[in-house]
Amino acid sequence: MSERTSHPSQIIGGMFGLEDFRELPDQPLPYLQGKHILLTNARSGIRLLVEQLRPANVWMPSYLCSSMIQAVNPAVSRIRFYEVDYDLEIPSLEWLESVQAGDLVICIAYFGFPILSGLVNAAMERAAWVLEDNVQALLSLNHDPDAHFQLYSLRKFFGVPDGAILAATDPGFEFSSQLSPPPSRWWMQALNASLLRREFDRIGGERDWFRIANLVDSAAPLSPHRMSELSELILRYRIDYQSISARRIANYQTLLERLEHLALFPSLPGGVVPLGFPVRLADRDRVRQRLFDQQIYPPVHWDIRRYVPESFQSSHRLSRDILTLVCDQRYDEEDMCRTAAIVRGME
Amino acid sequence: MSERTSHPSQIIGGMFGLEDFRELPDQPLPYLQGKHILLTNARSGIRLLVEQLRPANVWMPSYLCSSMIQAVNPAVSRIRFYEVDYDLEIPSLEWLESVQAGDLVICIAYFGFPILSGLVNAAMERAAWVLEDNVQALLSLNHDPDAHFQLYSLRKFFGVPDGAILAATDPGFEFSSQLSPPPSRWWMQALNASLLRREFDRIGGERDWFRIANLVDSAAPLSPHRMSELSELILRYRIDYQSISARRIANYQTLLERLEHLALFPSLPGGVVPLGFPVRLADRDRVRQRLFDQQIYPPVHWDIRRYVPESFQSSHRLSRDILTLVCDQRYDEEDMCRTAAIVRGME
Incomplete structure (x- = not known):
């Protein structure tokens, strides 16, 4: 059932290496059922939607990735924030009173966990468009069925050089863009990073993939391009979604048994496939450095x-x-126990 | 100047591993200047041309690859052979008298060497179409400018999962086909073989790529599909044509100094970039086995x-x-000397 390869992991964390191309049976792809477009990256999905809907205001939670902000053209829309608290909960819906008809409200399904129940409908009562940002929730099963749009990203869940999906709930909605392929030179660098990481996982050696992946990330196109042919094929034919989901869930549980008191999400509802296992630490940077020293590389979402x-x-x-x-499918129970032991040893 | 990687070669010969994605300056691509279409493989280029031109007869040399024969639909055209001798020369042009207007004459630029001068024009005087088959001559510079069509293949010259080019000399010629992408599952196996060979060259280990490449080859589509996005990008941006050509020419010269008496082509004209170094041996199979024993894998073109x-x-x-x-860009002078020494040691 495990997706873990037979090769020992060189390190824990960091980008995914390019996927294997073993034969797999056809996989169900729930997020490709309805109306959708396949994009190079998620940020350009927000860009595309804002350019098409032209909302006066784009409402975003106060806890988010900078790429979401970059995606909004200030000549088209104004960014407005609504509050998200220390538990990633929305303490008040008062801000909805300022939402105007035609505004775009973005809700983030943080780390794979569902958004606040009722928020989508409350925003729709204001005649706003609602986008559920599932960039961290690609494999979760509890998306809000009422949101007008869903946004997914592939790279945080498996090894592809690029790839995002923007889906519309209304089958009559027409995305207006004619999409060109990903920018050639940028994309080849993205593939290069994927290949080098894949080979690093097998052989070890230089960590060029890290430097290149950072370059690729900072040069990622904002304007909408379509998903590469390679990523689309991997998405459709080469991902064992069930095994990946099961491994992530099992790893999360292993961490939860040992680190429940630090967990941002101390329980794992059915249907959630976590991006990672977020914890809150008074001495976060010191713990992180200690993990780095042990070749474990947990990211910060977000500064x-x-x-x-x-x-x-x-x-x-x-x-x-x-x-x-990190609790993704590349790692197993032993890796999780080792991670948890280091974190607990710092308390 | 050498294209050889810093990693030691595990073996000499066999398919190319997927190319690196180092940054390269833009490369001149002479065969993409005129009217052309980018295809999955060369055999489907012949298929496409035969379906479009519908010649009563397709004239092929008596020395050729079986895939060329498979490419001709017998319901459309009849295959006729013309003689090619032990030196790969055409001993007589008498057969041209049987060529009818509208027939297709195929000339092969064997191993990268030019076709018989004057043959194209003689066939054109019969009002035949002429295809110069440059599948073995992708990098050679001395193509016949008068042939109506040129056919190139990428896989024998560098590391791509697929790729061929069919070009027309007349800029007014219109290729009729609407091309779909390569068949997904077949193509992913082709990419898998390329990736596994790339990794074999770096790490060694299993030779799964060999088995998979054979499967891929035998299941290659005959009906025309377009070149994959990945192969097209490698073709356009990631091949250092000059270095590859220089390395192949230098390796050929090294072999020629040692094995001239066995060479099918005992001199290397300017502009020729050889596919390999064909020799003729009375005890071919014994020599080949001896080379296999030394991890050198020369192919037979063709049985x-x-x-x-x-x-x-x-x-x-x-x-x-x-x-x-084998004298391609993955290998250097030392590899050539070793190959030549084994062959000479068998004499």
Whole structure:
């Protein structure tokens, strides 16, 4: 059932290497059932939607990735924030009273966990468009069926050089864009990083993939391009979704048994396939460095200092304390126990 | 100047591993200047041309690859052979008198060497279409400018999962086909073989790529499909044509200094970039086995027993004696000397 390869992992964390091309049976792809377009990346999905809907305001939670902000053309729409607290919950819906007809409200399914029940319908009562951002929730099964749009990203869940999906709930909705292929040179660098990481996982050696992946990320196109042929084929034919989901869930449970007191999400509802295992730590940077020293590389989602107003104090506090422990399908119970032991040893 | 990687070669010969994605300057691509279509493989280029031109007869040399024969739909055209001798020369042009207007004449640029001068024009005087088959001559510079069509293949010259080019000399010629992408599952197996060979070259280990490449080859589509996006990008941006050509020419010269008496082509004209170094050996199979024992894998181009009429005795004799020594850009002078020493040691 495990997706883990027979090769020992060189490190824990970091980007995924390019997928294997073993024969797999056809996989059900729930997010490709309805109306959708296949894109190079998620940020360009937001860009595309904003350009097409032209909302006066785009409402975003106060805890988010900078790429979402970059995606909004300030000549088209104004970004408005609504509050998300230290538990990633929405403490009040008062802000909805300022939402105007035709605005776009974005809700994030953080780390694979469902968005606040009722929020979508409340926003729709204001005649707003609603986008459920499932960039961290590709494999989760509990998406809100009422949101007008869903946005998914592939790279955080398996090894592809690019890939995102923007889906519309209304089968009559027409996406207006004619999409060109991903920019050639950018895309080949993205593939290069995937290949080098794949080979690093098998052989070890240089970590060029890290430097290249950072370059690729910072140069990612904002304007909409279609998903590469290679990523689409991997998406359709080469991902064992059930095994990946099961492994992530099992790893999350292993961490939860050992680190429940630190968990941002201390229970795992049915249907959730987690991106990682976010914890909150008073001495986050020291713990992170200690994990780095052990070749374990948990990311920070996100350092929001540069782009979220300081008035959202709970979000900034969370951003200082949060650390996403790695629990994806490349790793097994032993890796999780080792991670948890290091974190507990620092308490 | 050398294209050889810094990793030691595990073996000499066999398919190319997937190319690296280092940054390269833009490359001149002479065969993409004019009217052309990008295809999955060369055999489907012949298929496409035959379906479009619908010649009563397709004239092919008596020394050729079986895939060319498979490409011709017998419901459309009849295959006629013209003689090619033990030196791969055309001993007589008498057969041209049987060529009818609208027939298709195919000339092969064997191993990268030019076709018989004047043949194209002689066939055109019969109002025939002429295709110069450059499947073995992708990098050679001395193509016949008068042939109506040129056919190229990528896989024999560098590491791509698929790829061929069919070009027309007349810019007004319109290829009629609407091309779909390569068949998904077949193509992913082709990519798998390329990736596994790439990794074998770096790590060694299992030779699964060999088995998979054979499966891929035998299941290659005959009906025309377009070149994959990945192969097209490699073709356009990731091949250092000058270095590859220089390395192949230098390797050929190294072999020629040591094995001139066995060479099918005892001199290398300017502009020729050889596919390999074909020799003729009385005890071909014994020499080949000895090279196999030393991890050197020269192919036989071709075993024509099953598909060329027995009356072409010189071609059959050549097919029994020929062996293509490997001299491509993955290998250097030392590899060539080692190959030559084994062959000479058997004399």
